[in-house]
Amino acid sequence: MTVDECTKALMDHVTPEREPITYRLALGEDWYRIRLDEHAEADVKAFLDVVFDGIPTVAAEQLRTLLTAQFAAQIAAARSKRGIELLVPTPRRGGAALPGAAVLTAEVVIPAPVVPDPVEVVARVAHGSAGARTGVIAGSVAVRIDHSAADDGLDADDRLLPPTRKRIEYVIAVPNDPRWLSIDLSVQAINGFNMDQTITDFDQAVGQLSWSASE
Template identity: 30%
Template sequence: MAEPASPPIGYRLLLPSDWVQIPLRQGDAEQAARDIVGSAFARVPADVPRDKLTPLRLDLERRLLAAVADARRAKALELYLPMRLSSEVNLGASIVVSETQLPSRSGADTESSPLSNPAEVALQLLSGDGGGIDVDLSSGEVDGALAVRRERVVLADPERRDELATRRIDYIVSVPDDPTRWFIAAFSTIGAGDPKDDLADALVEWFDALMTTFRWSWT
């Protein structure tokens, strides 16, 4: 059965159960972050000294709230973070979902038309690149929609609270039946401290596999 000729209203991803979602469009994202921390520390064994847990809890909450603030500044829609079954939140990776509009091309008749050629999209992405080394671009499809995959390493920047270099993978996907809108799923990891180490490679491979589960939603 063909999907209706109208833009989708959402999306689905088959995320593992140990990842948590913090919605940024509705509700209190900051309170959601605090609830995540509270839930994690509520499962810590009772015999663990409270005076040792309190500094850890405050530091974790600070970092989670900073991640929420960064996602809000980027006008993101959702933030996903991994929650280990051992009740530890691993901030070594994250997924930020957002939406953007890429500039249109202007023709000789001064009318604009949306970019649709993958090469043109790639050029726009490069011209607006926020920095990075070893940038790699490729194009294809995600759930039948034109997509561009960008991979890069972003060096540490203490001024932005980036104390370690990160490996970043962006999937920029054209929204069906609305060629001016683009969906972005941005994955970031520090690996085990080196954005090119084996852990980073494994996490990038996992994220690429995750994006094969991406589906648009019309309901």
């Protein structure tokens, strides 16, 4: 598959069903935004242009094709979850193209004959999720869910190893809208990432969420 064929795959199944949820999530300059609408192809291309800057086209073609296909798979999976945008660490020239952290924002629709009370929804989610915490973000009820699970691996002394992957998700009621906003962080202990610091920064950014146009 050529680069053009891979990037074209990013355009499949882009069919907006309603007005997008507008919000601002300020994760900072260390994060790069890939929109999951018709702009996905251009966003991925710009990302890879930085990564492969200065590398001869012929030498980079095979790896770039592979990475483009991997991005296409990520984007297809994100769209299947009603994704709005995918945020990954800002690319560096010659750096890792698929680093060990990503944030997916997506809309959540609760199937019900009538719009459920957001407070009741949060209470049910928190009750069914160990370690979940409820609160208010940007004036809306919200729940923070820790989906992380410790690895089962043991070290040479039969001590439980720390998890190498963590996943934290916020689900927030959208004002004057039956939908919810999911903000989902996945981070791995690779590429020099400090998982705990990444999660702390993520928590702070989500806490400062505002319901305005995303920039």
